[in-house]
Amino acid sequence: xxxxxxxxxxxxxxxxxxxxxxxxxxxxxxxVDCGEMVTIVGPSGAGKSTLLHLIGTLxxxxxxxxxxxxxxxxxxxxxxxAEFRNRSIGFVFQFHHLLPEFTALxxxxxxxxxxxxxxxxxxxxxxxxxxxxxxRLTHRPGELSGGEQQRVALARALLMEPKLVLxxxxxxxxxxxxxxxxxxxxxxxxxxxGITFLIVTHSRDFAxxxxxxxxxxxxxxxxxxRRAQPLETQGKPT
Amino acid sequence: xxxxxxxxVWTAVLCGFGVLxxxxxxxxxxxxxxxxxxxxxxxxxxxxxxxxxxxxxLTLMLLSAAVLQRAARLPRGARGRARTVGLAxxxxxxxxxxxxxxxxxxWAARVSVGHVLGGTIPSLLFGLTHLAYxxxxxxxVPTLYHTATTLQGVTAALIVTLSMSCWFLxxxxxxxxxxxxxxxxxxxxxxxxxxxxxxSPTDGDDASLARAVVRVGITTVFAxxxxxxxxxxxxxxxxxxxxxSMVAARHLRAKKTGFLAASGTLSILxxxxxxxxxxxxxxxxxxxxxxxxxxxxxxxxxxVVDKAFEELDDWQPLLERTRQTKGVVGATPFLQVExxxxxxxxxxxxxxxxxxxxxxxxxTELAHNLTHGKLEYLQHPERILDSSIHTSPAxxxxxxxxxxxxxxxxxxAAAKGLPNEAKEDxxxxxxxxxxxxxxxxxxxxxxxxxxxxxxDLGPTGPIPKTRPFRIAGIFYSGMYEYDMKHAYIxxxxxxxxxxxxxxxxxxxxxxxxxxxxxALAAELASTIGQDELRVRDWKTMNQQLxxxxxxxxxxxxxxxxxxxxxxxxSVFGTLTLLVQExxxxxxxxxxxxTSARGVIRIFVIEGLLIGAAGxxxxxxxxxxxxxxxxxxxIRMNPEVYYIDKLPVHLDPTEFAxxxxxxxxxxxxxxxxxxYQASRVRPVDALRYD
Numbered sequence: 020x021x022x023x024x025x026x027x028x029x030x031x032x033x034x035x036x037x038x039x040x041x042x043x044x045x046x047x048x049x050x051v052d053c054g055e056m057v058t059i060v061g062p063s064g065a066g067k068s069t070l071l072h073l074i075g076t077l078x079x080x081x082x083x084x085x086x087x088x089x090x091x092x093x094x095x096x097x098x099x100x101a102e103f104r105n106r107s108i109g110f111v112f113q114f115h116h117l118l119p120e121f122t123a124l125x126x127x128x129x130x131x132x133x134x135x136x137x138x139x140x141x142x143x144x145x146x147x148x149x150x151x152x153x154x155r156l157t158h159r160p161g162e163l164s165g166g167e168q169q170r171v172a173l174a175r176a177l178l179m180e181p182k183l184v185l186x187x188x189x190x191x192x193x194x195x196x197x198x199x200x201x202x203x204x205x206x207x208x209x210x211x212x213g214i215t216f217l218i219v220t221h222s223r224d225f226a227x228x229x230x231x232x233x234x235x236x237x238x239x240x241x242x243x244x245r246r247a248q249p250l251e252t253q254g255k256p257t
Numbered sequence: 258x259x260x261x262x263x264x265x266v267w268t269a270v271l272c273g274f275g276v277l278x279x280x281x282x283x284x285x286x287x288x289x290x291x292x293x294x295x296x297x298x299x300x301x302x303x304x305x306x307x308x309x310x311x312x313x314x315l316t317l318m319l320l321s322a323a324v325l326q327r328a329a330r331l332p333r334g335a336r337g338r339a340r341t342v343g344l345a346x347x348x349x350x351x352x353x354x355x356x357x358x359x360x361x362x363x364w365a366a367r368v369s370v371g372h373v374l375g376g377t378i379p380s381l382l383f384g385l386t387h388l389a390y391x392x393x394x395x396x397x398v399p400t401l402y403h404t405a406t407t408l409q410g411v412t413a414a415l416i417v418t419l420s421m422s423c424w425f426l427x428x429x430x431x432x433x434x435x436x437x438x439x440x441x442x443x444x445x446x447x448x449x450x451x452x453x454x455x456x457s458p459t460d461g462d463d464a465s466l467a468r469a470v471v472r473v474g475i476t477t478v479f480a481x482x483x484x485x486x487x488x489x490x491x492x493x494x495x496x497x498x499x500x501x502s503m504v505a506a507r508h509l510r511a512k513k514t515g516f517l518a519a520s521g522t523l524s525i526l527x528x529x530x531x532x533x534x535x536x537x538x539x540x541x542x543x544x545x546x547x548x549x550x551x552x553x554x555x556x557x558x559x560x561v562v563d564k565a566f567e568e569l570d571d572w573q574p575l576l577e578r579t580r581q582t583k584g585v586v587g588a589t590p591f592l593q594v595e596x597x598x599x600x601x602x603x604x605x606x607x608x609x610x611x612x613x614x615x616x617x618x619x620x621t622e623l624a625h626n627l628t629h630g631k632l633e634y635l636q637h638p639e640r641i642l643d644s645s646i647h648t649s650p651a652x653x654x655x656x657x658x659x660x661x662x663x664x665x666x667x668x669x670a671a672a673k674g675l676p677n678e679a680k681e682d683x684x685x686x687x688x689x690x691x692x693x694x695x696x697x698x699x700x701x702x703x704x705x706x707x708x709x710x711x712x713d714l715g716p717t718g719p720i721p722k723t724r725p726f727r728i729a730g731i732f733y734s735g736m737y738e739y740d741m742k743h744a745y746i747x748x749x750x751x752x753x754x755x756x757x758x759x760x761x762x763x764x765x766x767x768x769x770x771x772x773x774x775x776a777l778a779a780e781l782a783s784t785i786g787q788d789e790l791r792v793r794d795w796k797t798m799n800q801q802l803x804x805x806x807x808x809x810x811x812x813x814x815x816x817x818x819x820x821x822x823x824x825x826x827s828v829f830g831t832l833t834l835l836v837q838e839x840x841x842x843x844x845x846x847x848x849x850x851t852s853a854r855g856v857i858r859i860f861v862i863e864g865l866l867i868g869a870a871g872x873x874x875x876x877x878x879x880x881x882x883x884x885x886x887x888x889x890x891i892r893m894n895p896e897v898y899y900i901d902k903l904p905v906h907l908d909p910t911e912f913a914x915x916x917x918x919x920x921x922x923x924x925x926x927x928x929x930x931x932y933q934a935s936r937v938r939p940v941d942a943l944r945y946d
Contacts, residue, residue: 077848077939098852105850112943116845120507130849132500175849 023050024182024215025074030083032069043069045238047083053182054213056206058226061235067219068187070235074217075108075185076100105134109176109214113188117160117168117175123147124156127175139178146174150204166197173204177214186218190225202228268324268341271348274317275416314352321348344419351416440482447479457888466889473888477881484877495866501855504846505862508839517834521867524831527824528871529878532919535817536879539911541886542810544904548735549806553799555622556734558589559774560781560794563763567789568592572761575785582784584769584777587619590761592751597708598689598744600697607693607744609707611751611761620767623732623745628691630701630730635747638686638727641702685750686729690740694731703728707744711756724754737899771795818918824871825922832864832930836937843934844942853935860931861924868923872916879915883907 032044043066051057059067072078074085076092084091092103109130110116117126124143131139147153150170160168169189176184189205190198202225208214218229226232234241325345331338424432454472458465492510496503509521562579569575572590579588592611597604614635618624624632634641687707689699699705705726712721726746734740752758768777774794782792796803836843843856883905891903 072940075848077943098854101847101850101852101855103850104848110848116841116848116943118504118507118842118845120504120511120842129846132503133846133849133851133855135500 024053024055024088025049025051025217026084026086026089027070027074028084028086030070030073030080030085032066032073032078033081043238044073044080047238047240049233049240049243051183051215051217053215054209055215055231056209056229057215057217057231057233058229059217059219059233059235060221060226061241065235066238067235071185071187071217071219074183075110076104102134105130106179107181107183109179109181109184111169111172111176111184111186111189113191117171119160122157122159123152123163123167123171126160126171127178129175130178134179143174143178146177147171149208150174164197165193166200169193169197169201170204173201173208177208177212180212181214183215183217186216188220189218190220190222198222198225268344271317271320271324271344271416272420274320275348275420311356314356318349318352318356321345321352325349340419344416347415347419440486443475443479443482446475450475470885470889473881473885480877484873501858502862504859505866508835508859508863509866517831517838520827520831520834524824524827525867525871525874527827528821528868528919528923529874531817531820531824532872532875532915533879533882534820534875535814535918536876536912536915537882538813538817539810539915540879540883540905540907541903542806542813543906543908543911544887546803546806546810547906548900548904549802552734552736552739553795553802554771555626556736556739557795557798558620558765559768559771560766560778560792561763561798562766562781562785562790562792564789565791568757568760568762569764569790570760572764576764578785579764579766579781582777582781584773585766585781586769587616587767589613589616589620589765590748591763591765592748592755592757592760593762594709594711594751594755596710596744598687598693598697598705599708600699600703600705603697605693605696606742607689608742609709609744609746609751611748611755612745613748620765622734623688626732626734627688627730628733630686630688630728632688632730634686634729635688635745635750636686638684638729641686641727641729684725684727685746687726688730688732688745689728690743691731691733692737692741693744694728696741699728699731701728701730707754709755722754722756735899821919821922824919825926828864828867828871828923829926829930831867832860832927833933835863836860836930836934839934840937840942843937844939847937848939848943856935856937857931860934861927864923864927864931865920868920868926871923872919875919876912876916880907880912 027047027049030044030047031042034041034043047066047070049070059070061067069078073080076085076095079093083093085093087103087107092100095103117123118129121129124140124147127143127147128139131143144153144156147156150173152167152170152174155163155167155171160171163171173189176186186205190201193201205216205218206228209216218225220226230246232242232244232246234244322345324341328338328341328345427435450468450472454468455465456469456472458469492506496506562575563569576588576590579585590613594609596607596609598607598609599605612623612635614632618632630641684704687705689697694700697705705728706723707726709722709724712719714720732740746754748761752760766781768774770777775796778792778794778797782790785792846856846859847853884907886903887905887907893900893903895901
């Protein structure tokens with residue numbers, strides 16, 4: 020196999036809180052290949068979300084490197100980093116985090132707009148159609164249900180055709196039926212577009228469906244299991 | 258019904274009544290005491306009015322009691338309950354005050370108490386039979402009247418305020434429909450007044466003034482509604498410009514929490530009020546300056562050529578050369594000296610100027626400023642008596658009453674009956690200013706003695722030379738200093754009288770472009786080429802005056818500029834709040850790849866939009882105010898200010914400057930909050946909230 024998509028090298032993260040330092044990540048090494056589906060599981064406070072934020076360049080590691088296609092992103096300036104995030108990474112958060120003043124379509128188009136006036140309207144429509152929301156284009160987030168909002172967030176994460184989508188408990192506050200729908204949508208997108216997903220979840224069922232499960236404990240990687248099972252039948256990603 | 262609405266017919270009637278009442282109080286206030294005193298004389302009208310008033314107030318009292326009772330039955334905290342209760346209590350209080358004040362007034366006017374309390378037909382009859390008063394003590398009435406009106410006005414204003422807050426209880430759809438109707442009517446009204454009514458009233462015509470006021474009023478309301486209607490479409494257009502303006506416009510459009518909405522509205526208002534104040538004051542000060550400039554330029558030459566301490570000999574070629582200089586419109590010689598003018602009743606110091614009547618009109622507005630008499634009388638003083646109509650400066654030239662006519666005839670007869678020798682040996686004419694004429698109690702045709710310091714040498718030393726003159730005209734320049742201090746005579750007379758044969762003090766020059774006077778003065782000095790001659794333009798001559806005005810204006814700009822600065826603080830506060838409220842969204846935007854600079858720009862645009870809205874509002878309001886003041890005229894006491902109307906000068910560059918200053922202040926106010934927003938870390942903003 021060629022270079023991994025993401026390489027995390029000996030990353031530590033320390034937070035200062037009222038003069039005391041708190042070591043959240045204590046040396047993480049991780050490689051994620053292109054097209055992989057990885058889930059990160061572990062008890063609360065294990066540092067899953069922090070790791071996800073570091074990989075998503077929303078925060079910088081205290082020590083260590085994060086490489087994308089062999090390029091160290093921890094050394095990029097803030098505006099380069101912003102552009103990198105815009106083009107290469109899609110985010111899906113637990114609380115979806117859509118912009119309340121904009122319609123579903125505008126929310127999906129937002130990364131394109133940020134990038135400099137590329138409206139990408141047709142692509143946004145197609146994505147919303149793909150996540151089954153073609154009827155809801157002009158609705159504001161407040162007028163959508165939780166599952167619908169999460170699907171809008173997914174469509175938004177995919178707009179710029181990123182190689183990597185980071186999801187922090189995407190089904191965290193959805194009922195089981197809706198979360199099943201969102202999960203199968205994620206698998207579907209991975210299969211059809213070859214998008215790499217890195218998903219933090221508490222859901223055992225969801226984790227069990229994933230071909231690779233990284234389990235964390237106390238700021239370290241506890242186990243890294245690759246299962247050949249579920250995806251083998253559905254076809255290998257490119 | 259889930260939300261009980263106390264706002265029924267009752268409350269609506271109360272609201273309507275409040276509005277009507279304020280109109281009534283305003284109308285009464287406008288017509289004021291004269292009307293009131295006149296009405297007291299008219300027994301029947303007075304009683305009818307009192308009865309109508311009292312009856313209405315009693316109805317209002319009953320009405321508010323009924324509303325209060327209905328509102329009390331609603332559960333606490335029900336929508337609109339507090340408002341309705343407040344409205345009903347105010348209306349009840351108001352009715353009591355109103356009735357009581359009418360009662361006191363009637364008592365003061367010594368009307369019997371019967372119909373004050375009743376206001377019914379029996380009491381009307383009772384009142385009519387007892388209205389035998391004739392000696393109404395009017396001295397009482399005005400103060401009582403004012404007190405009563407103030408009390409009623411205050412409570413009525415409260416009613417109106419409460420009524421207005423009830424407006425928001427009306428369903429949004431109905432409100433919208435109302436506004437459509439209102440706007441349609443407004444457009445029609447605007448078109449109608451634009452075609453029918455004049456913009457500036459003709460002087461002294463109250464009806465045309467009222468029409469112009471109505472036109473400006475309707476046009477203003479129309480502009481305000483149009484601006485409000487345009488806000489939505491304009492923001493939509495703005496959204497299409499780009500990502501940042503799109504986010505900014507959406508933020509401003511979004512429904513905000515109550516506090517932020519109030520703070521935003523207040524900061525727009527603060528910017529509007531301060532910029533309106535600044536532009537109004539600057540316009541008035543500009544008006545004073547323009548007025549002063551006009552008067553100075555009208556009374557004095559634009560450029561004066563003279564010598565510092567001497568008079569000029571052989572000035573004819575100099576005058577010719579000056580006339581031929583490019584840019585010079587006219588030039589006239591003058592001879593000037595300080596003298597004493599004494600009339601039969603009084604005496605006063607004055608500056609006596611010998612002028613050339615043939616050319617003086619090329620340079621100054623003297624001929625135009627004459628309110629009485631004629632310029633030609635200077636050269637032909639005998640004509641003063643021929644056509645003499647003795648008039649005082651304050652009086653009119655045409656006889657109005659029988660007494661005036663008699664005096665007029667008598668004066669004419671007296672003038673004709675003057676001995677012939679007086680006509681032949683006509684005294685030379687003298688033109689004085691209005692204030693000097695008033696001080697010396699002079700009218701055209703009167704005789705005055707002028708005492709010159711350049712006297713003869715007598716046996717006991719120098720004796721001042723005196724000479725009688727006849728008043729040939731009285732001028733009003735609008736500048737107290739000129740009207741009090743200046744007197745004009747014919748140049749040749751002056752030369753003889755002042756022993757300055759063939760000599761003049763200097764040459765007055767009028768130029769084409771007054772703003773280029775300084776440059777032209779320098780040019781003139783070089784063409785004349787005589788070093789001992791001074792060539793000064795009007796700005797140099799009045800340097801101190803204009804310098805003081807400019808300083809005053811600068812001080813005003815700074816003082817009121819501070820008001821804009823304070824408005825800037827409120828913009829700062831609003832934006833800080835906005836940034837706090839939008840933290841999460843900023844986090845999302847940054848996670849999606851918005852750079853720190855992009856975030857700064859978004860909030861700067863928001864602040865600029867607030868600032869621009871405020872300054873446009875303020876400048877618009879300022880324009881309406883200054884426009885109205887310029888065209889309708891705010892009267893001032895001419896005895897005190899020597900101007901009868903508040904001068905206003907609208908200067909587009911000043912409007913642009915104030916607008917720019919406001920926007921710059923708002924821009925500065927946005928920078929720090931915007932920077933704060935850019936520092937929001939997406940991780941913190943997105944952490945489980």
